Amino acid sequence: MKKILLLALAMAPVLSFAQGFQVNLEGNKQIGMGHTGTGIAQDGASVFFNPGAVAALPQNYFQAGISPLMFKSVFNPAGTNEQFHTADKVAPPFTFYGAWGPKAAKWKVGLGVYTPFGGLTDWGTTWPGKYTAEMLNLKAIFFQPTLSYRLTDRLSIGAGFVYNHSSVDLTRGIPLDNSSGQSGQAEIKGSGKGYGWNAGIYFKASSKLTIGFTHRSEVKTTIKDGDAIFTVPASIQGNFPSPNQFTASIPLPATNGIGFGFYPTKQWTVALDANLVGWNSFKALSFDYKNNTTALQDTHSPRNYKNTVSLRAGAQYQAKPDLALRFGGGYVTAAAPDGYVTPEVPDASRVYGTLGLGYTFAKHLDVDVSFEYEHLNSRTQTNIETQLSGTFKSNVYIPGISLAYHW
């Protein structure tokens, strides 16, 4: 009758998404210019940046790019002088775009395949936050068929349907020790899908000014019957049915954008973008496990995110007919409020700067390289749900390259 309750022995793994999971790497020309592109029509990446601008493209495009992303975070636990770093891992955001229409036609069709959300963070299994998160690998791939139409010489519109395929792999320690003193682990792994849309308007106000408006809808993504694997000591495995399945939904947020393009001289293009990202739809994250026990309950974690604003600016200098130099930068506010910052991506306000270079071979093939450096401001936090307390700071390094064939 020494009744022991294994209640609340371990909180089940919880996944969170933060601003950091929005990957703003959707075209290498645009990255070079501070990831601006709403108000200008650069190339096939307009399928993402502004479907309305696709019909305004002077040529047809077929292009692909990759921007290997190195997210490096450090954590200093409160009251200590220690530092813990994430492992060196490279996430591979990529883009593919096609935009085609008959010469002189008023319309173009397009297809975009891109990765607007994702994250790869590996803190390892020995850091002080191991019972909150060890490793996260999240990928969201959007497929977007698009139609764009030129209403007048100045005004064009476009819209696309979005299908999202997401996969997630998250591991986290379980604070239950086996007979050799090693703790357990939870892994959740699965893929899911979601739907949304992307629409835009592109307006050539004059030869010196273009304007774009876009709305990318929320993409509510559901991972259904993903695998939940719990490694715990044998005598309590019964409390953690394994393999188990989970279902979770994540609202990938909507983005409203406005952008301007200025053309002061023949060589210079200057772009400004402002985005409002609807993170406040991310109120809570719930996990529904197929097999529940007293130790393994469904979880409901409040997130209470706030909308974020990003301001971006960039410029391109056409040094020679076949050579373009680009630079830019921006500032993004944090989505996670105080008390809700988690180590999967330690969200914070961030500043970034970019450089780019474009070279055109034989008038048809653009090679564009870009580099982005992003700095997440240091943030000292105590998470309400886990009481993980300390200071996070992150840097992101993103080289990138794309090839675009146009005719």
Next chain:
Amino acid sequence: MKTFRKHIYLIAGLLLLGACKPEINPVSPSKGTADFSKYISVGNSLTAGYADGGLYLEGQENSYPSIIAKQMLAVGGGEFKQPLFSADQANGSGYLRLAGFNTDGTPKTETVTSNLAIRGQIAIPGFGNVTLYNKYTGGEFNNLGVPGIKLQQITYAPYGNLNGFYERMLGPAAPANTESYLDFVTTGRNFTFFSNWLGNNDALGYATSGGAGDVLTDKAVFEQLYNLLINSMTASGAKGVVATVPDVTAVPYFNTVTVSAVLAGVQKVNPAVQALYINAKTGSGLSDGYAPRAATTKDLIVLTFPTSKIGQVVDSPAGPVPYGLTQYAPIENQYVLDENEVTLTEDYIASYNNTIKTAAAAKGLAVFDSYTFLNNVKAHGLLVNGISMSSGYISGGIFSLDGVHLTPRGYAIVANEFIKAINATYKSSIPLADITNYRAVKFP
């Protein structure tokens, strides 16, 4: 080709940049106004690293003083030696280990009896048998915690013959010991900093025996000995930290086997049973006697109570009756800390703690108020770095299988509380230990 080369440099440069890690530069730790170069720890089983009903190597290695000392290294702390059991006698006195669970979810424990450090037993006239352990021969050490010792015993010269754990630390073999614990900890040690967590057993001995097998140390005696100890420890200018005595009702030893749980178990078999009967103190005075009465939820049954005794037919003045279910054969005194005994014990602990805080304040010592801390844990649980802990037995993660002493994680939490108290008093910044590096209860 030339452009390609250029690009190679560019790419190499970018990759190099990519290798840069972000850095946070926390302020470097400071020793403040204290000197941690030689730290000694004074105390009882908690200080020695006792866990799971025994003293064994893993417990010693995770004792809170050793964790504090490890963290002190960053602020000029010196080497901290402990009277460790050798690797081939790592199981020391033997200890409890979790063997598994019964189908109803109750735990099964077993005693580890291999690789012990027991060297024999000696009969001390007028006291009884004392188990002796192989002597520690590794020279001077810093952790002076002696399992079982009461503050009341620190001036008793022959104590080294009555406690095998203390005897093990001393030169002579029992029964030839004549050095009191007070002399042992203060003579020739040249320490600059000390911790003292004595006093628990002065109340706990009474409580864990259900008020039957031991007595509470007199309040005035406690005060006199505590002041004597603190005056001796600080005589040559050493600074230190002391801890209060925890509330006995904050430990799972008294909160796991509850009256309502036992009664519910009985009623499952025999719904007619209305109450458990205990032999309880009739008032909360020292001299009050005992009489049988029905148990209430305010009476605490000890963790080690063999619940199988309940309902067994035993002889009584009224003839054969089921054990524990009538006033004629109540649950015996040693299994229950009844409501009046709880009140009495708490009254003594409050007095002890008042003495401890007053003595510390007089000398400007840091205080870890374990009484308040463990009561908070009992009331609200404790959440640290994603680990949800409580005062619960086994599941709580803080207390070891004996329900009184701590797991390595529990000791790390206590070490951090000591460190916080030290840092606050001496304006030092000893870094906190990472409690996730310390295990809780081991499950098979």
